[in-house]
Amino acid sequence: MLSIFGNKQNYCNGKSRRDFLAIGGFSFGVGGLSLAGLLRADDNRTSFSSPKTSHKALINIFLGGGPPHQDMWDLKPNAPSEIRGEFKPISTNVSGIEICEVFPKLAAKMDKCAIIRSIVGCHGDHAAFQCMTGWTPDSLRSLGGRPSVGAGISKLKGSVDPSVPPSVGLAAKTSHGPWSDSGTAGFLGPSFAPFKPDGPDRENMTLKGMSIERLGDRKALLSSIDRLRRDADASGMMSGMDAFGQRAFDVLSSSKLLEAMDLSKEDPKIVEAYGNGKPYQYQYDGAPTCNDQLLMARRLIEAGVRVVSLSYGRWDSHSQNFDLVRDHGPKLDQCLSALINDLESRGMLDDVTIVVWGEFGRTPKINAGAGRDHWPQVSAALLAGGGMRTGQVIGATNRLGEHATDRPVHMQEIVATLYHNLGINTAGTTIVDTTGRPQYLVEREPIAELL
Numbered sequence: 001m002l003s004i005f006g007n008k009q010n011y012c013n014g015k016s017r018r019d020f021l022a023i024g025g026f027s028f029g030v031g032g033l034s035l036a037g038l039l040r041a042d043d044n045r046t047s048f049s050s051p052k053t054s055h056k057a058l059i060n061i062f063l064g065g066g067p068p069h070q071d072m073w074d075l076k077p078n079a080p081s082e083i084r085g086e087f088k089p090i091s092t093n094v095s096g097i098e099i100c101e102v103f104p105k106l107a108a109k110m111d112k113c114a115i116i117r118s119i120v121g122c123h124g125d126h127a128a129f130q131c132m133t134g135w136t137p138d139s140l141r142s143l144g145g146r147p148s149v150g151a152g153i154s155k156l157k158g159s160v161d162p163s164v165p166p167s168v169g170l171a172a173k174t175s176h177g178p179w180s181d182s183g184t185a186g187f188l189g190p191s192f193a194p195f196k197p198d199g200p201d202r203e204n205m206t207l208k209g210m211s212i213e214r215l216g217d218r219k220a221l222l223s224s225i226d227r228l229r230r231d232a233d234a235s236g237m238m239s240g241m242d243a244f245g246q247r248a249f250d251v252l253s254s255s256k257l258l259e260a261m262d263l264s265k266e267d268p269k270i271v272e273a274y275g276n277g278k279p280y281q282y283q284y285d286g287a288p289t290c291n292d293q294l295l296m297a298r299r300l301i302e303a304g305v306r307v308v309s310l311s312y313g314r315w316d317s318h319s320q321n322f323d324l325v326r327d328h329g330p331k332l333d334q335c336l337s338a339l340i341n342d343l344e345s346r347g348m349l350d351d352v353t354i355v356v357w358g359e360f361g362r363t364p365k366i367n368a369g370a371g372r373d374h375w376p377q378v379s380a381a382l383l384a385g386g387g388m389r390t391g392q393v394i395g396a397t398n399r400l401g402e403h404a405t406d407r408p409v410h411m412q413e414i415v416a417t418l419y420h421n422l423g424i425n426t427a428g429t430t431i432v433d434t435t436g437r438p439q440y441l442v443e444r445e446p447i448a449e450l451l
Contacts, residue, residue: 055160056386056422057301058149059294059339060309061356062128062171063332064179064286065316068362068372069380070401071325072100074117076364083364083400086322094391102329105337106382111391112340112349113384114450118395118404121411122360124376126316127178128171131357132309133186134415134442140187143434148183149418150307151192152441155431156424157306164256164304169194170293171311175285182309187433194309197261260303261296271295273338281327286314289328291335298342301352306422315358319369332356340384353386353421355414364400378404381414386421388450412444420446 070076075089075098089098092110099107099115106113123136130136132148139146147155150167159166169182185193263271277289289312297308313328336356343349361379362372378397384390396406416426419441427445430438 055301055304055306055351057305057352058153058307058386058418058422059297059301059352059354060132060149060183060307060418061294061336061354062131062179062309062311063313063315063356063358064128064174064176064311065126065314065358066360066362066374066379067315067358068317068321068325069117069378069397070362070364071321071372072103072329073115073380073382074397074401075100076399076401079364079400082366085366087325097391097393100325100329102325103333105333109337109340109384112344113382114388114390115393116381116383116395116409116414116447117393117397118406118408119357119361119379119381119411119414120377120404120408122376122379124360124374125178126176127359128181128183128309128311129178130359130411132181132183134412140433140439144187144189145184146439147186147188147192147431148194148309149415149422150183150194150309151185151188152419152431153306153422153424154185154192155188156429157422160304160306161256165195166305167192167194167307167309168300168305169196169309170290170296171309172287172290172293173198174287174311174314179286179311179314182311183307187439188431194307195257197257256303257300260299260305263292263295263299266295266299270338270342273334273341275331275334275338277331277335282320282324283314284316286316287311289313289331291331291338294335294339295342298339298348298352301348302346317362317371318367318373319371321362321366321371323370336382336384343385349385350387351385353388353418354384355381355418356383357381357414361401364402377402383414383417383450388417388421390450392449394447394449407449409447410444412442413447416442416444417446417450420451 071085071087075087076084077089087100087102090101090104090107091098092107094110097110097115123130125137127137133146135146137145150169154166157166167183171180171182174180182194182196259265271292274295275291277291280288290310293310297310300308312332315324315328317324339354340349343352358379360374360376363375367373394407395404395409397403398405419426424441426441430440433439
């Protein structure tokens with residue numbers, strides 16, 4: 001395990017700073033395979049040989065549990081009290097668009113966002129799978145399943161930098177496992193799965209002579225890595241590695257990922273702008289409200305990552321729905337608006353697409369526990385950046401928020417839009433499955449209104 005020892009400091013996922021700096025813990029989430037083994041799994045991997053391309057990127061923010069569309073992006077103030085709930089709509093900086101009162105900062109950035117209020121095609125499972133792939137879990141299950149957007153981009157685009165994986169999954173581990181899915185590789189095989197910083201240890205390497213207090217000294221860090229390489233070579237390790245092992249060694253010994261995920265290197269004012277999402281409330285078996293993961297996503301993209309996926313909060317509000325939204329909503333408002341501001345100020349917003357959504361919506365009628373139950377009939381999403389035509393609402397639901405009445409948007413249309421923004425023509429691009437058959441990434445076209 002490649003470790004850098006330092007003082008203990010807790011992060012939002014419960015891991016200490018010392019755990020975080022155990023680089024050997026970076027894994028692709030596939031049991032029993034080392035990074036070298038994963039790279040070896042597909043010797044046609046393109047990420048180390050593809051020419052560099054323009055760096056379009058995606059931040060996929062999954063709101064696990066099914067966020068209540070009518071209490072966030074599609075309020076129904078004229079519906080009966082048992083439907084409309086406790087929140088009031090507020091105006092945004094785009095005339096005619098209103099959102100929930102818990103999102104005042106996003107309301108001031110609505111010209112940079114697009115809201116979809118008529119999402120259909122939700123499978124109904126409590127899982128991130130469909131938001132990561134666009135497909136239902138049973139599609140091509142016998143071949144390993146459909147690849148996620150991150151896996152597809154890893155296959156088609158490869159790495160921007162050989163020492164930085166093209167796809168990273170930041171989703172913290174959840175008791176309900178499907179909520180922490182950062183996107184699987186499906187039939188593409190494990191070498192295209194997302195790189196997961198919180199994976200189990202895979203290697204047994206130690207970065208010697210370096211403490212966390214000395215990380216700011218770039219020369220000392222490089223010197224310590226050089227000693228690691230020399231020691232490895234002297235012991236015969238390097239000579240015994242094949243090409244894949246040496247590539248894995250390069251990734252693990254690179255400081256780029258480490259630096260991207262070390263928020264102590266960020267401007268404190270920017271860290272403060274994002275917030276930390278604490279205290280964590282209503283988490284139960286779901287994800288914490290890790291505001292700092294959105295900042296980490298921006299830093300990872302700057303380092304060369306193409307797709308970052310994360311799971312934010314636990315939105316399964318069968319009871320206390322309004323208390324939950326009052327907790328989760330302002331936290332999301334803070335970090336998401338900060339992310340939009342941050343990307344815009346750095347000239348990155350047109351190249352980075354942000355999507356915020358969940359696996360389905362919630363029932364129009366409020367239940368006896370002041371909650372809303374599962375409602376796959378319709379849901380909503382917010383998108384930003386990516387060079388899209390923002391400052392608009394697409395689609396509509398009826399007066400009670402029960403079903404789409406105008407411009408139903410299938411989940412695959414959203415995924416097709418994400419691919420489009422990443423430079424992939426979904427109508428003409430296929431990936432060969434394990435039987436040798438070409439498979440389209442999705443079966444629907446991107447959302448024309450956004451292009």
